[in-house]
Amino acid sequence: MPVPDVKEKFSGVVHAVTIGATSEQGGSRTRTVTIGGETGLPMLSFEAEYPHRPAFALEVNTAGADDWHSQARKHVGEVAADLEKWAARCEEWGADLVCLHLDAAHPDLGGRSPEECADDVKRVLGATGLPLIVWGADVDEVDNNVLPKCTQAAAGENCLFGTAKEANYRTLAASCLADSHKIIAEAPSDINLSKQLHILLGDVGVNVQNIVMHPTCGALGFGMVYIYTTIERGRIAALGGDVLMQQPVVVNMGKEIGRVKEATSPDEDAPQWGKLDVRAPLWEAATAVGYMEAGAELFIMRNPEALQQAKTAVEALWPKA
Amino acid sequence: MPRVTFHPAGVTVEVESGASLLDAARQAQIPIRNDCGGQGVCGRCLIEVKRGEVTRLKSRHRLGPGRDLACRTLAAEADIEVFLPRESRELEVEVTVRRVEPFPPDYPPPGGMVERAQIEAAPPSLDDNVADGQRLLRHLREWRPGEYHIPLRVLSDLPVRLREVDWRPEVALSVEPWGHRVLHVGPQTGRPCCMMAVDIGTTAIKARLLAPESGWVASCYNSQVMFGPDVISRIIHCQRNEGGACRELQESVVADINLLLDALLEASGLRPEDIWGVVVSGNTTMIHLFLGLCPVWIRREPYVGCAYHLPPIRPKDVGVQTNPAGRIFCLPSVSSFVGADITGGVLATGLAERQKPAALIDLGTNGEIAIGCREFLVCCSASAGPAFEGGGSASGTRARDGAIDSVWSDGAVQWKTIGDAAPLGICGTGYIDLLATLLREGMMDKTGRFVEGAPGVRREDGELQYLLVPADRAAVDRDIVLTQADVENLVRAKGAIYAAGSVLLQSLGMEWGDLANIMLAGGFGESLDKDNAVTIGLLPDVPRPRIEFVGNTSLQGAVMVAENAQNYWKARDIAAKMTYFELSTHPDFMDQFVSACFLPHTDAEKFPSVAGPAQ
Known part of the structure; x- marks a missing residue:
């Protein structure tokens, strides 16, 4: 009796989004990173195509790493005062991209000026050849002042800028359009809200193929299930042909790991959980792999050890092209 | 103290x-x-x-x-x-009286819920010595065959009264489930037997005088608003303050109705004794509160009210100041959240007698949707909030003279008020037009967020708002504006209505396009711009002739019942055969709702005539 063919064919495809521009492409990156392009649900090598591996970025933060939890800080602590060294080190640690967080622009964290922030972007671009993600301070007025300067400073580099939110998307959209960058659309854990934001971005001229979506995220043990199902449902819609859901997914998870006690509590609090120095990176890596299985393609992490573990897992799991 | x-x-x-x-x-x-x-x-x-x-x-x-x-x-x-x-400061209690198409001089026609019969009785004699009561009944059956009942209160002075009028009495009668009740026996006055139809809305109350040549409609805000803007908050009030609160709410609505009654009587030159019957419509909670029935179990699982089919009552049972011998009738409700207003609406629109399925959408504070034809009737509730009725908005008002009910753009944004009076505020249809106009002109985005820097958009107290009429052109001492919070309420309200309709249709295995008619009911304006209602996604994108604005069908239903008792039985049938769908537990409702909270809708392909999808 012949084995029936149970392969599922989808009509939709996830957009492939390329970040970074080499010198031939008008930038100064030594390589580019492309994410997306899948034609099926994650990891089903027998029925779909997976042209690009998930990519991993390490976070570099203009506010330093003082408030990071100890296991991430132990790696980045020595370079955290120097953005350039930090960014250069990311490459050595195996990151595919650098994600520069502009937290120092936050009024509570020093309120760094737009010009200073733009300079930070330039210095990081000078220090590493990796493609760059730039993440604002998550305060609307601050982002609206700071990010346009930064998109300008990075013009030609085809960076990924975030985040555009329903309540505040016009400024970033306009500056990403003007300086030809990709954009992160952030909508809290709801497919409809994501779609609405993509429509709004489309209405102000952003090509929806230049969007990477951030459904927000939580660490394993801290609401991950909600985001997991949101990503999964979104991906099913995308493959079913919903063009407003066909954007690849980024999860900015580094800082979330510091919020769960399983990943941060000292050995003596719960000895049965095992050693913190093993537990902390494992927790972050497991979170990343979990989201990857939901369909996420781009991970912003803090702990280099966790990044290496997650990349190892991807090597083993990801369908060979 | x-x-x-x-x-x-x-x-x-x-x-x-x-x-x-x-x-x-x-x-x-x-x-x-x-x-x-x-x-x-x-x-x-x-x-x-x-x-x-x-x-x-x-x-x-x-x-x-x-x-x-x-x-x-x-x-x-x-x-x-x-x-x-x-x-x-909440909406002030203020009664407005408007003139509409008057009734004919011989109104109300025979067969209404209350009537007066002029009887010419033969006096008793030794040959015809039937008792006075039986004698009256005999003549009433000659007047119109049927069952009659004379209560003790009327019997007690019947002999005196019949002799006072020399056996030519005028008898007031009301329709009861078992026949007619004799309300009163007195001299022939020649005065009309008038009635009043009342729609008790959560936000506004409207009453129409049913009298010869009368074209008066009075309205005011429901002053229960001071206890909360929607039915739930009013029920919570009852729950917290036990018996007293229920009474407070009852007194408050009855006081409003008496104000409307006074205004109607004054306009028409009639007296309270001329009003023999009152027919009341409204959502289930409003009817409960009007009758002083405790509504608290309406909001507790499994959501049941005290009663949906209600007996006729005496005016003094609730304190309505019409003829004390008269009667008050309430239209029947369907369920805890689908009330007599929708029963009245189905009656008024003839939904239950149609060949092809149609929808009736009542855009009230406690919105309701009924879908059906002569084969079936289903309904659900969709709490829209008071936004379209002018409640809870910065410059909202109900539909009355001076309400901005239509807005358009000819390069600059223009508006018109009901009765061409100086503008007081914006009513529901005005809001629909305003949203559609601002959206079309690019002054707000598809989430309803104002575009900073667009003409008319300004920042007040940290919030964006659109200035429609500056104070110096308004009949009120402040600017007439649309605030960001107003837009959010309106978008949520229209989202709730559209999502409820979609889920109800989905439960039937139907789509909007399968409906022969989509009727939008409510007292929120005079006329509706269908294109604008579709542009904002309040109504589905179907061929426009299928959309119909039917006005306050709850009040129309009450009028129909008052003037023809057959309609009273029809209304009871309608309420009994309507199937209620509970949306709050429906797994798809929330998803549909979020998806509908966008202008016109997240799935743009559902609104092809409005705008193409992005990219």
């Missing part, structure tokens, strides 16, 4: 020490804005204590300097003077 004086009204009340100033305001009949029923949640009952000592409970809200929440501020021992800032 401390005395509390409210400014600018200048009203003083004495309260127990320890009473909240919100309760004091209610006692003083000062409508004060609050959306949570006084639980310290909504942060809207703002007051300024000008003099005297008060106890301030902890509040989660950050208020401006000198500001407190009335519900979190308690009277102490001393007298207090309180100022109500404009934003916390």
Whole structure:
């Protein structure tokens, strides 16, 4: 009796989004990173195509790493005062991209000026050849002042800028359009809200193929299930042909790991959980792999050890092209 | 006991020490804005204590300097003077009377819920010595065959009255489930047998006088608004304050109805004794509160009311000041959240007699949708909130003279008011037009967020708003504006209606396109711009001739019942055969709702005539 063919064919495809521009492409990156392009649900090598591996970025933060939890800080602590060294080190640690967080622009964290922030972007671009993600301070007025300067400073580099939110998307959209960058659309854990934001971005001229979506995220043990199902449902819609859901997914998870006690509590609090120095990176890596299985393609992490573990897992799991 | 004086009204009340100033305001009949029923949640009952000592409970809200929440501020021992800032003053109780197409001179036609029969009885004799009561019955059956009943109250002075009028009495009768009841026997007056039809809306109350040549309709806000803007907050009020609160709410609505009655009588030159019957429609909670029935189980699982089919009552049972011998009838409700208003609507639109399925959407505060034809009838509730009725909005008003009911753009944004009076505020159809116009002109995005820097858009107190009419052109002493918060409420309201309709249709295995007609009912305007209603996604994108604006069908249904008792039985049939769908537990509703909270809709392909999908 012949084995029936149970392969599922989808009509939709996830957009492939390329970040970074080499010198031939008008930038100064030594390589580019492309994410997306899948034609099926994650990891089903027998029925779909997976042209690009998930990519991993390490976070570099203009506010330093003082408030990071100890296991991430132990790696980045020595370079955290120097953005350039930090960014250069990311490459050595195996990151595919650098994600520069502009937290120092936050009024509570020093309120760094737009010009200073733009300079930070330039210095990081000078220090590493990796493609760059730039993440604002998550305060609307601050982002609206700071990010346009930064998109300008990075013009030609085809960076990924975030985040555009329903309540505040016009400024970033306009500056990403003007300086030809990709954009992160952030909508809290709801497919409809994501779609609405993509429509709004489309209405102000952003090509929806230049969007990477951030459904927000939580660490394993801290609401991950909600985001997991949101990503999964979104991906099913995308493959079913919903063009407003066909954007690849980024999860900015580094800082979330510091919020769960399983990943941060000292050995003596719960000895049965095992050693913190093993537990902390494992927790972050497991979170990343979990989201990857939901369909996420781009991970912003803090702990280099966790990044290496997650990349190892991807090597083993990801369908060979 | 401390005395509390409210400014600018200048009203003083004495309260127990320890009473909240919100309760004091209610006692003083000062409508004060609050959306949570006084639980310290909504942060809207703002007051300024000008003099005297008060106890301030902890509040989660950050208020401006000198500001407190009335519900979190308690009277102490001393007298207090309180100022109500404009934003916390609720809609004022104010009755407006409008003239509509008058009834004919021989109105009401025979066969209504109450009637007066002129009887020429043969006096008793030794040959014909039937008792007075039986004699009257005999003549009534000659007047119109049927069952009649003379209650003891009427019998007690019947012999005297019949002889006083020399056996030519005028008999007032009402329709009861078992036949006719004799309400009154008296001299022939030649005066008309008038009635009143009332629609008790959560936000506004409307009454029509049913009398020869009368074309009067009176309306006012439901002053229960001071206990909360929607049915839920009013039920919570009843629950918290036990028996007394239910009575408070009843008195408040009855007082409103009496005000409307007075206004109608004054306009028409009739007297209270001329009004023999009142037919009342409204949602289930409003009917409960009107009758003084405790509504608290309506909001507790499994959501059941006291009664949906209600007996006729006497005016004095509730305090309505019509002829005391008259009757009051309530239309039957379907379920706890689908009320007599929709029963009236189905009756008025003939939905239950149609060949092809159609939908009736009642865009009230407690919105309801019925879909059906002569084969089936289903319904659901979709709480839209008071946004389209002008409640809870910065410049909202109900549909009345001076309400901006239509807005368009010819390069610049233009508007028109009902009766071409100076503008007082914006009513529901005005809001529909305004949203569609601003969206089309690119002054707001598809989430309804204003575009900063667009003409007319400005920032006030940190919030964006659109200035429609500056104060100097308005009939009120403030600008007529559309605030960002108003837009959010309107978008949520239209989202709830559209999503409820979609889920109800989905449950039937149907789509909007399968409906022969989509009728939008409600008292929120005079005329509806269908394209605009579709542009904002309130109504589905179907061929426009299928869309029909049918006005206040709840009131129309009450009028139909009043003038023809057959319709009373029809309404009971309709209510009995309607199937209720509960949406709150429907797994798809929330998803559909979020998806519909966008202009016109997240799935743009559902609205092909409005705009193409992005990219």
